[in-house]
Amino acid sequence: MKSALELAPATPRFIEAEIASPWKRARRIVRRFTRRRLAILGAIVIVIFVVAAILAPWLAPYNPQATNWSKIRKPADAQNWLGTDDLGRDLFSRLIWGAQVSLLAGVLSVLIAVVLGVPLGLIAGYYRGHLDQVIMRITDALLAFPFLIIAIALASALGPSLANATLAIGLSAVPGFIRLTRGQVLAVREEEYVQAARAVGASDLRIFWRYILPNSFAPLMVQATVSIAGAIIAESTLSFLGLGVQPPTPSWGSMLNVAQGFLNQAPWMAWWPGLAIFVTVLGFNLMGDGLRDALDPKDY
């Protein structure tokens, strides 16, 4: 019965493929190609920023914290490619160092969310019962709040610093991962291969590791990629509000915070950090979309 249901959606697609004109099929191939190209573009953007972040000490032409009173708020020229800020610091150098902060916060906070959220979701979905009830009630209650409000609340309570902002963002993203993992587990745990594994006496841990996790991998991977994009925006937002990285450490969000005070005199101070955030986040979103398309069994 179950296998018959699973076959059902495949059949019309098969027929559709048969009658699809060559023109349509060619277009589909082209479309898939462009989609993948966008994903590759996203990956390239990410690699560029990661390399810039790692090589910041060698790539940045100036010390990002070195002030220069003779070059306050100067527009871009041959020495300072993107201009200087209100303390005469080189914006290009600060931008490169800022990539470290953004990527580190983005990746680490999602790591926190995955490490906490996935096991909790596994437990809730696999064992069900009271434990599931408790975990999901709390998760629902947390999900009633906007992600950003929880992050702001935690960050302001913990005190402003990069580590605390990262922790705050990571913790705020946990409920989302719990819910997603639980949903995946609920879908997979009734499958015949899981029941078969249980029947031959595989331990719960082995079942998680060998069967449930690999089968939940695709959506978790997509969620993680897209979450990094969200986390980078969240970090820059917290820094913008003064709840993240503290001066003089350069971060894109805090650079924008300062820039807001000089919109009339030095608008370029606001252009570049925001553009950097935008492009990085776009990169992760493109890659997330690409992954979703590539991993989605329903092709449309």
Add this chain to the structure above:
Amino acid sequence: MVVLFLITIMVFASQRLLPGDPVRVWVGEERDPESIAYFQHKYGLDQPLPMQYLTWLGLALQGDLGKSIRTGIPVRDEILHRLPITLELSVLALLIAVVIALPAGVISAVRKDTAWDYAGNSVALFGLSVPHFWLGIMMILFFAVQLHWMPASGYISPFDDLYENLRRMIMPAFVLGTGFTAVLMRQIRSSLLEVMKADFVRTARSKGLAERPVVYKHALRNALIPAVTVLGLQAGALLGGAIITEQVFVVPGFGKYILDGFNGRDYAEVQAVVLVTAVGYLLINLLVDITYSLINPKIRIEGAEAE
């Protein structure tokens, strides 16, 4: 209701258990122990935590949310004053989002894989990736600083001067609506594409119905249901966005109040704000459920039969 109850406990606990002594923030680090003890007593902070919680909950149920410790103004008055500002902002943002996303999403789906679709997708990706506060700053830079079309910030009540009010609200509303537009557009596109493959659409087509009524009368109505769900889910994000937007455009709304409350570690403010947010979330969910039945009468009938 259970969720709401849990939320109040969690808010209370999280505010009290996290490090940082608010009394020191309020009275200053160098105060002598006596005055700190006086403040603790005055605001009931020397009571055991469960007592504090019950006192607060009891008063909150009667509509008394306490007084701000920073300003001494009753929190309820402040919220009643500020909430409408944020509501106006949110409604405008929603309006902008729906006006853009609905046609754009439909066109993207109907003209799938054409330039229209690609343009729509690009706009959606932009909306998803651009940081709100930066977009806000760029708009101020362009429309206010360069072109002098609009004031950069501030707020005027619509009852004093509707035109000036809208002139100041349009930029923040647009910024706030950006992410929303993107999410909504994508949802409408993908669910419309999904619905167009359904049997009843094929039936409608095979009856000889023209493409237009097939899309608008049959498919769209069904495709809107997930879109409304997303609308409800995103309402929370709207409030989160309002915090940033109000900060950038200096709008004295509820979002700015949240931020100030958190920064000042003002228990009364934070608790009230969180409570209002949670109630708002539940109300929105209710609204979403009602909207379902308006879009699709079948949902109501099925629900009634099930009960």
